[in-house]
Amino acid sequence: MNIREFHQSLIQKQIPIIVDSLEVNLYLTEQGYKTKLFDLYNFESQEAAFLIFSDYRYYYKLKELWQTSKSRIVHLPAVKFDGRLETIDYSFKQIIAADIEQCLTIRSNLYEKIAEADSDLSLSDWRGSKLNCHLGERIEIANNDEELDPGWFYSIAEFLESSIVNTKGDKASFSVDGTFFFDGILYQTTTEDTKEENIKPLKYLAERVASSQEKYLQIEDNIIKHLILDGQDVTSVLLDMSYHLERNLSLTEIAFGCNKGILETINWEINSVLNEGVYGTHVGIGMAQKAPHIDFISQTLKLD
Structure with missing residues (x-):
């Protein structure tokens, strides 16, 4: 499964959303989404699922599952930023509304520009920003994959x-x-x-x-x-x-x-x-x- 298919399945409410709080569970079920509580989810299943963190304890638990999980998991790490329901609501609505095809196309084009740059990226804008970014011989990027592999947890x-x-x-x-x-x-x-x-x-x-x-x-x-x-x-x-x-x-x-x-x-x-x-x-x-x-x-x- 690739991220395009995943996003479409999420919009169409075809995949489960794993949650770690009853409050978030109620918020999603009232909108017709299928939910599963974190403690009851089988991470050895090979299905795709979306995961929302609102509690650090479950974020730590997920990190322990890196070696054993077989599911394809994309997650919203809300607790690392703000785990309150109002912030989760804002974030989730932005995820659902995103034009993922456009985002991935832009992402791919930008990574190509970075790869093609000799050693420097020069950026400026009308406000007065002027940045020179010198690239190392070998650069590390966050992620440019589109396919979702089992056992990986993608933000x-x-x-x-x-x-x-x-x-x-x-x-x-x-x-x-x-x-x-x-x-x-x-x-x-x-x-x-x-x-x-x-x-x-x-x-x-x-x-x-x-x-x-x-x-x-x-x-x-x-x-x-x-x-x-x-x-x-x-x-x-x-x-x-x-x-x-x-x-x-x-x-x-x-x-x-x-x-x-x-x-x-x-x-x-x-x-x-x-x-x-x-x-x-x-x-x-x-x-x-x-x-x-x-x-x-x-x-x-x-x-x-």
């Missing part, structure tokens, strides 16, 4: 962006310099402890970004040197978080969103993984393990 976000990541080192795949104007942010953590330790500055930053008009980053040698909101340098908010435990303020991702359908409906006040797929560009810091992963997202800067 829905993988199909809505073309992403280059620095997982092996600070500049293993890419290095960025320049000025980056952005529209909104989102943040995620893969552990509950990391979220609890950083949630106050994260929420403060999200509120400041949402209420600011002009917002941009100044990046030197792949490191965020300044975060400016309406003329005020608020880089200290980032430094107050636990980035010293990972990569400090070094960029760990540069990615290009492929979802044009969300351009008119995106809500920057909602911390949803679907927002990072908006057609444009985003850069991220943090590995989401010991420190939050924050994406700074622009709708105007594009890799054309």
Whole structure:
């Protein structure tokens, strides 16, 4: 099964949705979806299923199933962002409404452009963004597959962006310099402890970004040197978080969103993984393990 077939089956309510809370279960069954509780689902079955996380305990359980599951699973990792029902509702509606064929075509084209680039990607926009992205000899991408393999767990976000990541080192795949104007942010953590330790500055930053008009980053040698909101340098908010435990303020991702359908409906006040797929560009810091992963997202800067 490929992602196109999967998405169509999800829209037509032909595949089960695995849930980890009674609240989410009720939300979906009232709309006519077939649901199965996580604890009752047979991951040795070879069927396709969609999975929604709202509880960290079940996110941890899924990670333990990587070696044994035989199902084809695409998931919405809501709890890593915001596991509340209102955020899940927003995210799920965006998934159902997405033009997955268009998204995959754009994703494929963007990955081809990245592959064909000699060593540098230069991007600019009318707001004053000017980025130079130097690519390493061997770059690591998030995922460009369209077929869903048994035993793998795919985040829905993988199909809505073309992403280059620095997982092996600070500049293993890419290095960025320049000025980056952005529209909104989102943040995620893969552990509950990391979220609890950083949630106050994260929420403060999200509120400041949402209420600011002009917002941009100044990046030197792949490191965020300044975060400016309406003329005020608020880089200290980032430094107050636990980035010293990972990569400090070094960029760990540069990615290009492929979802044009969300351009008119995106809500920057909602911390949803679907927002990072908006057609444009985003850069991220943090590995989401010991420190939050924050994406700074622009709708105007594009890799054309």
